[in-house]
Amino acid sequence: MESAIKSIVTTFLSSSKGGENMSGGAFQKMVKKQLGTMMEDTNSSSAVKEMQRGLDENNDGKVSFQEYLTLIGYLANAVSQQKCGSNPDTS
Ligand SMILES: [Ca+2]
Numbered sequence: 001m002e003s004a005i006k007s008i009v010t011t012f013l014s015s016s017k018g019g020e021n022m023s024g025g026a027f028q029k030m031v032k033k034q035l036g037t038m039m040e041d042t043n044s045s046s047a048v049k050e051m052q053r054g055l056d057e058n059n060d061g062k063v064s065f066q067e068y069l070t071l072i073g074y075l076a077n078a079v080s081q082q083k084c085g086s087n088p089d090t091s
Contacts (some may be wrong), residue, residue: 020065023063055071
């Protein structure tokens with residue numbers, strides 16, 4: 001759990017080069033590299049851009065740490081729903 005949290009933070013920081021925001025291009029690379037198996041359409045640049053626009057709450061064209069966490073929360077939610085749906089007998 002702790003290593004997962006650290007990994008979430010270090011992934012952001014390496015994409016943002018230590019800054020507070022990652023650029024649109026860095027976000028695209030990060031999604032393709034890190035989330036290719038979890039998310040559909042990561043090979044489609046327009047789909048990733050669309051997703052980035054959805055996350056970009058302050059509309060500055062960049063992805064802040066908070067906006068990035070929104071994506072992480074969304075993915076965690078999707079994984080938990082898959083687990084709940086596909087393994088009804090597992091307690
Ligand atoms: Ca933003």
